[in-house]
Amino acid sequence: MAYSLKESVAKEARFVSGHRxxxxxxxxxxxxxxxxxxxxxxxxxxxCATGCLEVSSCIYPYTSWNKVSFIHTAFECAAATLSGAEKTYYNLKKAGKIKKTTKFIAIGGDGGTLDIGLQSLSGAMERGHDITYVCYDNGAYMNTGTQRSSSTPHFADTTTSPAGKVSPGKAQKRKDLTEIMVKHNIPYVAQTALFGNLQDIYTKSEKAIYTEGPTFLAVFSPCPRG
Ligand SMILES: Cc1ncc(C[n+]2csc(CCOP(=O)(O)OP(=O)(O)O)c2C)c(N)n1
Ligand code: SF4
Ligand SMILES: [Mg+2]
Structure with missing residues (x-):
């Protein structure tokens, strides 16, 4: 569907206010x-792998996830867990036991994706599951106090790579996960920034979610605190 701001704001949101x-x-x-x-x-x-988004959006008995089924997974296995759910759906649909279309989306922060969950992400992409992995990348382990991740930019100041007289900040260069995903030869890989161009994030998300097979989307997402 061609992007329409009017139509997109009229849709019922799947992630709503009330989170922390x-x-x-x-x-x-x-x-x-x-x-x-x-x-x-x-x-x-x-x-959803643990991280700020997960811990702040489903504090029992409240949730900000609307009209979706939500699985809280450990860091290591957001993609592996989703692979199992997608395969079960595939088999039930083939047997005629499910009629409705369901889309499968894994979400992780940069720590949960570029570092801790990379193995299960790579496996799910290589096996060819019909899933979309979305990494919201804020450049550090924000939920536990802004520790550096492999996505933290070179020389950035974090609590575990402090910039000052003794050290210039993070010594290592940033890992390029989007390029790593491209090298998996999957049907669709994209990256975008949230602010400034809502059409871009909508168009890439739609393509990622509705392209058959494994797809990956990185969304750069600012963390004012970190
Ligand atoms: C295996 C494991 N190690 C460490 C933690 C502690 N922990 C919870 S959230 C978090 C930070 C996550 O960073 P990121 O994935 O970048 O998401 P963000 O918090 O930045 O949104 C950490 C280290 C954990 N829950 N599980
Ligand atoms: S601003 Fe930063 S620390 Fe606060 S919830 Fe967002 S990612 Fe976490
Ligand atoms: Mg992060």
Missing amino acids: MCAGCGAPPAIRNVLNALKEEDNAVIS
């Missing part, structure tokens, strides 16, 4: 905009 993320955090609007690309008639299963 910091004011000004990029992750909630980033994910709301990614999920906005889902067709209203489709179901979605979300597998």
Whole structure:
């Protein structure tokens, strides 16, 4: 569907207010905009690695996840968990036991994706599951106090790579996960920034979610605190 701002704001959001993320955090609007690309008639299963987004959006008995099935997964296995759910759906659909279309979306932060969950992400992409992996990349392990990740830019100041008289900040260069995903030869890989171009995030999310096979989307998402 061609992008229409009017139509996209009229859709019922799949990620809604009431969460406990910091004011000004990029992750909630980033994910709301990614999920906005889902067709209203489709179901979605979300597998979410721990991180700021996960711990702040489902504090029992409240949740900000609307009209989706949500699985909280450990860091290591957001993609592996979703692979299992997708394969089960595939088999049930083939047997005629499920009629409705369901889309499968894994979400992780940069720590959960570039570092701790990389192996299960790579495996799921290589096996060819019909899933979309979305990394909201804020450049550090923000939830535990801004520790450097492999996505933290060179020379950036974090609590474990302090910049000052003794050290210039993070000594290592940033890992380029988007390029690593391209090298998996999967049908669709994209990256975008949330702010400034809602059409870009919508168009790429729609393409990622509705392209058959494994797809990857990186969304750069600011963390005012970190
Ligand atoms: C295996 C494991 N190690 C460490 C933690 C502690 N932990 C919880 S959230 C978090 C930071 C996550 O960073 P990132 O994935 O970049 O998401 P962000 O918090 O930046 O949104 C850490 C280290 C954990 N829950 N599980
Ligand atoms: S610490 Fe950063 S990433 Fe976490 S909720 Fe606050 S602004 Fe968002
Ligand atoms: Mg992070």
